[in-house]
Amino acid sequence: MKKNTNNTENTNTNTNANTNIKNNISKQLELAKDLKQLEQVRLNFLGKKGTITLLNKEIKNIPTHERKNYGEKVNKLRQHFENIYNAKKNNLEETHLNKALNEQTLDTTLPGATFGMGLGAHHILTRVYYELLDILISMGFEVVDDREVEGVFYNFTALNMDENHPARDEHDTFFFDDNTVLRTHTSSVQIRHMLKNKPPIAIVSSGKVYRSDYDATHTPMFHQIEGLVVDKGTSMAEMKGVLWELISTFFGRKTKLRFRSSYFPFTEPSAEVDMACFSCNGSGCRLCGGSGWIEVLGCGMVDNEVFKHVDYDHTEYSGFAFGMGVERMAMLKYSIDDLRLFYDNNYKFLNQWRG
């Protein structure tokens, strides 16, 4: 009986204390204004000397048969605390974050910083050069390369330009000695390739070429890309098809082309290709000199004399060749109005071609 009473009393006391603690938990958590105060409240209850911690430690003084009941009650208290605490913590954290987000703003209109170093650029000629090569490679041309200091046989003779040809004059060509020149075109590369390979061939030669000419519209060095296809039955219509693909891919599909009969020593028949002036659309303006057309490249069917020099049988094979100046293509596509800009290497020019 006594024990019972005691027990009951004890339980009653406990019940009251329980309610007090619960209220206290709610009140203290309610009052916590920030994460720091909240942490203090947590320590008040769950820290080493916290109310709930102490209650938990009491368990050893509780009679064995009541321990389960006691333990459950303390656990419920802890759960009660944690429920409110977690909600409060989430709440305070969100408030804190929102406050921080409000404060942590950037002036995003300041310029972008360089990470280590900024972006550089290819020279525009290199860029155009790759643009053109990529198109030609996609069509099946093989890219070949050879020397710049060239013998007159490869640069002239084999291309049907004999000793009397005006291009062999010192006013036009740089000479090291009577037989050695800086190549005046990359056709010499084609000759070397043909001497080493039998048809069928489809090659592109490209690179620096040199002419002894220096004024507003001529630089002593410029860049060329030249194509050559030799096979049985190769025709002028195929040349037209290839050049149309090349030019219209480079400049855009709306491009209009005009083939004009012309003359080169190494091709027969020969032609020059004009593009409808993109500035005036063909009606004539200063850019196109009033004609409505802009010359973009030269081309033609490989001359028999050239085939003879490389020991190709012209009765069995025919071929076409074409060549263009990279500078000219760059000027037309990127609206560059002065040839000399390419070789001045002014930073203000160089840094226009990033990306």
Place this chain on the structure above:
Amino acid sequence: MLVPIKWLNSFVDTRDIPFNELVDRVSECGNEVDSVAEYPCQGVVTALVESKVKHPDADTLAVCVVFDGAQRHNVVCGAPNVDAGQIVAFAPIGAKLPEMVLRKVKIRGIESQGMICSKGELGLPVTDESEDGIWVLGTHTHDTHTHDTHTLGTSSNNNGDAETVPLGLDVAEMFAIGGAVLDIGLTPNRGDCLSIRGMAREVHAIFDTPMKHAYEDVIASMPEASQSIAGGVPTYTVEGGAADRYLLAKVAGVSVGESPTLIQARLHGCGIRPINNIVDTTNYVMLELGQPMHAFDADHIEGDIAIRLSGEGERVVTLDGAERSVPAGVPVITDAKGIIAIAGVMGGLRGSVSSSTTNILLESAVFPPSLVRRSAKVLGLSTDSSHRFERGIDISTTDVALRYAIALLNTDGAEYAYCNNAGSEFVLPPKPVIQFDEEFIPSLLGADDITHEQITANLEKLGYGVARENGRYAVTVPYHRMETARYSADIAEEVVRLYGINNLPNKLPKLFAKATTLPQGFQDRRNISSALIHQGFFEIITYPFIKSETVTLFAEKRGTELEPMTLRNPISEDMKVMRTTMVANLVTTFVANFNQGVRWGKLFEFGSVYRHENNTTTQNNNSSGEGMKVDEEPRLGLLAYGDEHFATYPFTNKDTKTEVQFFVLKGVVTRVLAALGADAEFNTTDTPDFLHPGRACNVILKGKFPGGKEGVVIGIIGELHPNVAKKCDAPDGVVVAEIYTHLATSLIKKRVPKFKTFLRTPDIRKDITVVVDETTPFGDLVQTISKVKLGNGLKVVDVYLIDEYRNEKVLQGKRSITIRVMLNARESTPTDTHLSEGMDRVVQALADSNNAVLR
């Protein structure tokens, strides 16, 4: 070539062809019209000066009444030669002259309703300086019966042929001086178009308009040749193949004077200055028919004439007054006293036509193109005549042209006679015949729908004879194309230019089914440049020829440099020698920008350096056209200068900014090699003289290579030597590098990276700080650490530099270096004990090998 459209129209009427179409089609068919000049006079008419009175307020001015057949105009005129009764070229209000459009003006209070024009004001050639004042076209004949008829004279030096001139005629129209002048850029293979007749033939073929040959009427109307001309005629001989055809005629009793206005105006339209009737006639015939002519003063020619090749030591004073020594083998015209002309190029001063000439010898000939080309070249002379002979002229025109010239000169009853019996023994060579398979042209052109009828018609319009039999064409070449139509491809060209290349279909070659990629060398270059661009570098492109002093300045070993390759005909001394290093032009480019206030430099260039092969300077056996043996070595040059962040970010702290030093470029070079899949090592032995000796190193390719190659130097990095910098006007601290990309890529064989398995456990990081002698290289410490056996399956994965600290007061000749060692274990996760044991061994090894003391 300049082609006045009205002159062209005298052969082939183009008036019904829209002008744009004419220009476009002529261009497309192979004779590009470079530009079109319009004759600038419009609305100028013939008019009669009815009266002339002195201007009341000006002594030098006159007030005239001018009648144009419909209206009378009051005109104030300042020309001293104006007079009543003259027929003049009158520009009324609204007329257009080259320099102005006529407006109503008041001159000294009197209104002037137009202008009486001089030749100059009309844009016509003024041949005679004394010919100031207005152009008098004729005078009023005081014929009481025909009041509206007036006499037309060509000038004050009127040679008597007067015509009646109606008033109110368009002056430009009347003298055929109006209309457009086409400037045609003829290609070297179109010698046949170097005449008005030749261009007319072209227009005729393109537009199918009929040809007229007015000159034939002129020839037909000339009198017979004299059988006995005063003074007789010389005879001539052609020796040594100096001429393919030669004709000479004597015209006696010519009076030298001005040519008729029509001839003058046409010459002027073709850009040739009229001189006198004899010279003008030879030029006129050349321009119209394409046959160069020459006139000698017959009274200054001694004895008979020989057309032969020059011998040694002959001299001549040419028409331009220059005394020339004529090399042997040049075709010349000679008389008893020596050379009187360089055949087809220029006449001699002796025997030339002057104002006192009365008897002339007219030459019409064909000289071999190769001989004329050679003599023009060796004499350094190029004339309208040599230009035509070099390109080949029509051998069937020689006699026609001669008769035409005689007819034009023979207007006042002068006598003429042919030398050598008019060359009647001459037989025209057979026309060449070109044969080819009938499928050749359609197949070469790729024209599926071209018919044999079209092919035949196009060729016939161009003057070819066409026969087609047994599946083959036999095409006969006309004389005017003999020099240039030699092969079947030439015939195909004639066909396609009229057919129109634009009308061919677009096809693609069948062999394009083969796939290709960019060759390795191009790919390497692309990889390297993209690595550089992403590190902020800009590519430049420069000329490979530089000043020879620059080559010396940038010699690797001063004093032992080899003879560079030198251009025989450079643009200038600054562009004379082929570069032997990529560095020089990078510095020049940087300095040019530096001088414009730029304070950074991050540049690279791909290009070749050039040397005589095997470093030989003596060239032998170089006569075959093969050319010299040359080493062209592709290299990469780099330059860095200035603030690493160089002003692209505004907040760079000026006090803490790091100058781009050696190490930035070293890092760049390391990454460039990484882009090639190679690792670099560096040493400092024997760096080039143009670099700072204490701030330079060699770049060495890590690894062993075929042929036992090891430790191959593939480049250099360093600060420019202060002396070199000074000579280049460069600031101190410019860092340059040169990578021998060709050598490097030829050695790096493992171009395809292979997957290597890696330890999946995370690497463990251990930092240690040691104090070493200031002179102990960091690289040595790395070497030591890499070789340490750590035990317990541990291994060193990587070694980094974390910090370097120097402080003379504290460390006294030593420096403190913090190193990060990355460790991993082969088998299992290492224990703390294993790790500290391993690091102890590292510290011990550093102490043993490098005298390092742990801090």
